[in-house]
Amino acid sequence: MNTFGRILRLSSFGESHGAAVGGMIDGFPAGVPIDMDLLQTDLRNRRPSQKVGSGRQESDRIEILSGVHQGKSTGTPIGFIIRNQDAHSADYQALEQMFRPSHADDTYFRKYGIRDAQGGGRASARETVVRVVGGAFAKMLLYTQDVQVNAYTLSIGNISIPDGSSISVAEAPSFASRCPHKATDLAIQKLLKETREQKDSVGGVVSCIVTGIPAGWGEPAYDKLSARLAYAMMGINAARGFEIGCGFEASRMKGSQHNDRWRSDGTTEENLCGGVRGGISTGEPLYFRVAFKPIPSIAQEQDLLGEDGKLHRMEISGRHDVCCVPRAVSVVEAMTALCVADFMLLARCSKR
Amino acid sequence: MNTFGRILRLSSFGESHGAAVGGMIDGFPAGVPIDMDLLQTDLRNRRPSQKVGSGRQESDRIEILSGVHQGKSTGTPIGFIIRNQDAHSADYQALEQMFRPSHADDTYFRKYGIRDAQGGGRASARETVVRVVGGAFAKMLLYTQDVQVNAYTLSIGNISIPDGSSISVAEAPSFASRCPHKATDLAIQKLLKETREQKDSVGGVVSCIVTGIPAGWGEPAYDKLSARLAYAMMGINAARGFEIGCGFEASRMKGSQHNDRWRSDGTTEENLCGGVRGGISTGEPLYFRVAFKPIPSIAQEQDLLGEDGKLHRMEISGRHDVCCVPRAVSVVEAMTALCVADFMLLARCSKR
Amino acid sequence: MNTFGRILRLSSFGESHGAAVGGMIDGFPAGVPIDMDLLQTDLRNRRPSQKVGSGRQESDRIEILSGVHQGKSTGTPIGFIIRNQDAHSADYQALEQMFRPSHADDTYFRKYGIRDAQGGGRASARETVVRVVGGAFAKMLLYTQDVQVNAYTLSIGNISIPDGSSISVAEAPSFASRCPHKATDLAIQKLLKETREQKDSVGGVVSCIVTGIPAGWGEPAYDKLSARLAYAMMGINAARGFEIGCGFEASRMKGSQHNDRWRSDGTTEENLCGGVRGGISTGEPLYFRVAFKPIPSIAQEQDLLGEDGKLHRMEISGRHDVCCVPRAVSVVEAMTALCVADFMLLARCSKR
């Protein structure tokens, strides 16, 4: 259940305040050039900048333990760990017998009958560093077929990139909010600053685009490319919605509006379908959006539920992002890369 | 890839105009009372009524071939088939070397290098009858723990149940549009009639609610209950979006608004989280929505792409629904039941 | 649990005296020529001849329900059923509350808490017809790469093909005992006749050889080619042992005896390793053996255990083979083909 994928598989372990997080990438084909710069860049992009982040400073030094030899993958599993260094477990002592509102504290406890409360344990966003490592390797594999994955911040709160804006998605990492539209990025930074001052948090939407994907990846029924992407995205902490192509807007459209008009070369005028028809890639760019809720850890006074069955009014300490979206951009990109690379391998088996 | 689930698994085969569709339910525990009335009711509810449907009349006579003995499940796989009877394959001859707009015709061909064009083949909604069978069995299993699944039409086109309306979700099947709000149902019927007259189609949104689900079902990381539900829903034909709880609206909210306020009994005032925290059920009702695009098969003249690489202006014949949503209500319910029942079994393994 | 394989997967349902047995083959690549003669031949070879068999006469008329179009596979699941016709359920009434010795009657009951006793239910060898269908399709796929699978009877009771005999494995189906060595076949027929007269049964060993398999199929650790073959073979009813290459004999050898001597072309002088090194195929013929126990249903008077917790001395009626080995030859071949074809597809993913 802590493994993602069918042929290309990422397995993940680790808690926020344990010794380390880590994992293993299995089914990774041999002979892929390993680009450690790409890996380090992706890890750096995931870390919240000081302008928008939580204050927790993890160097995220990764140790690759197997599966790579002389700069190439060997085909055997790629094991890796990242030690946890800047954990302030003391912040969590007051919470040991408390369930925070809209957190996973109580559901974990009721599932397992046991708690490892420090830092949110396995439910913490700390685990997403493992996904970013897996995603970086998946990108290396996708690059052998010129497939590119790029995610960016589309909106935070009510501030969104204006429709029709021209943006360069590949530049998202150079913006503090990961929103590659200068005016929107600045407005978002202002919103995040205000929100932090209000001891509050805020949600947002990440958009993702995959280019270079050939036609024919995906499966007809339960394992549609769109279905596996939805699964991958909704498995990210705080994700609340997924839509592909026109998404929910499609539900208000007529067929005559939504149908893409063919060009004779097999592409379409509009690509409203978002690069997937019948669950299988069309060869046109794939695009979708993921909605994230506001982080529930806010510094305002709230009622916590005690294991004693009573409400306790208190402020939650600990270092928390004011918005998960800038960080989630990296995770969306990583999970997309893992999902698409898995289909790339499966597609090798669809014809005799 | 044509199997859904981990412990409780539905495998599905069959094309729209082949001899039969069918499948097998594996991992179904022994000793569950088999309610053939429930099964027949669900099959009947899936069939589009003459007011809103395609005109294709399938009796959907199901034959259970194994796994049931003296009114109870035996623990062995439940095999079943449903023969195709009312197929008008001749309707599709003109399309044999054509790719319809926004259909899966071309992506299947590019994936497999071969076509079985009649009736849309495996991509046809005919396959969903198998899901409804699987879902009916899953419901029988869920009923042993008093878990109920109910889906209904929330909106079609721009017509939606008004916010704050009081509805009885269990009565949805008795409305032609599966929308359990009388005025909205009538308005939808009118819209569907007009849309058909315009030789057009229209999208819509299905809402689903699960009650009676205890706390602790779901997995922490990739297999969140919300992630598996998204996967299940986006694997339904024509699905374009999924959202749980506040969904996309949550992306515009502050934490102080979105956080659910605890009651001392462990429930919350608002349940804005939609019954899932950290991927695990909370014990409160689970609810989510699924967006469906308009059916691409419309009777207006359109450009089809030929295998000859040329555009061919023509009308598509064949019998098609004007909107998939009334039928999709049954499929959403079925896939939800399968997904939740799978977690019910997995939950038996989370503690020593 | 009733599905075999990872990429190429056979799912199976059905009880001995139910309406039908059947299944579905998923992950079967598109464009493979479907050879219905091969399928019928394999089904015929599985049926015990009147000389050595149980007397149950099933025509085994198979109905292919999907996944095949104009003589080729389409890439979608291949569903099929075979109706049960010649079931004598009355034979089993006396056994309804009895557990036969060395049968699965009691273990099924204790696992599921429920019984469908007729004809042995799911534990009956009737289910193996599904495997033979799956195996026939797997062979069609393997033939596209010139891989051949041949099994035969090596020994029954104490009668075995003499060491060093020259045999033609492909001719096994033309011998009543499936032993392609004339004198041994005749001796076995005599033994089976005597054993039947003694109201007894007898065990035996099936040998299998796979030729044409290229080097590089198999996985390094848990999914060794030899491990998956052992899994496939020991999943056959009545299998009690598996050995590859020198097998148990290797345990008594020295390294200097067992090491195969290289030839400069990469083949070896001896191929004592049986075509697998480190779990991966070597390119030389693969060979292994499977031991089967005597069928426990014998017509002698025995003590049966009643659900009442008492021993009941009685004779078991019903039609039973005197030896499962001639029939098991087909099943060994089928499961081998399924196992090897699965690795053929997986091998497409081992390099970038």
Added chain:
Amino acid sequence: MNTFGRILRLSSFGESHGAAVGGMIDGFPAGVPIDMDLLQTDLRNRRPSQKVGSGRQESDRIEILSGVHQGKSTGTPIGFIIRNQDAHSADYQALEQMFRPSHADDTYFRKYGIRDAQGGGRASARETVVRVVGGAFAKMLLYTQDVQVNAYTLSIGNISIPDGSSISVAEAPSFASRCPHKATDLAIQKLLKETREQKDSVGGVVSCIVTGIPAGWGEPAYDKLSARLAYAMMGINAARGFEIGCGFEASRMKGSQHNDRWRSDGTTEENLCGGVRGGISTGEPLYFRVAFKPIPSIAQEQDLLGEDGKLHRMEISGRHDVCCVPRAVSVVEAMTALCVADFMLLARCSKR
């Protein structure tokens, strides 16, 4: 493919001479007491003693990175690593472009098109330390239901425990050869010493017994308890054969000899079936044997195949066991525990 199990799953990574080997145990229920002494004992038992081992001295210091809190499992994945310390990679330089006889060198190369030759890479028995860790955790889970797993050396070369000897299987670890029969252990030690002097190696057989397992664990068709055990055992390096109960001997028996005679309490007089009927546990002790070939790395001069396609006569250096069996005892025990514990969890889903 480097993951073993369905509910309880061990994933494994690492090469012999890389930085570390490690893995992750997923699906391990919460609340199981973690017995670090048991873990260290099992790791120690796996290490070859100086009398019979390879001379490689690994302290096998394990670092548990997650999933354990205050002496109990938390239900989240248990990640762990063991660093490689005593690797003599220089020993392998001469072999970099050589394929040793009866080794996996060439098959890995032909599978992946790339080599990481040092220490045998992923094919080395070094990986089995990961299995022993996984097995130790599985044992802790089994102990909550009083299930015990014990393996021991039955024979090495032609020296075997005499039939009918009284042995105490739990004491096997205290014997250098892991053979709990004093005279046989001494004879084996003598044989191993002579074999080493002859620069040779030798094979052997491991026997394993599981007690306390209740009736009803296992699945009817492809996932028989015996089939999964065979898969687990044949996935161990150098395994060549598996047999359960009477095994190959059963192939020479009559039904009247092989059928176990019922006692009225549901046990049998003989338990010749080895604790499994129809793939499902009977409640009586489970027992089986695994044959191991002689280690192919012998110090005698042999022909190696060069990547240059020529034969090269040379002696192989490096430190190698003279027999893998004493070490394999631990691995058989570990893989058995993993396999049986997985069925223990699955069995929770067989009834409503």
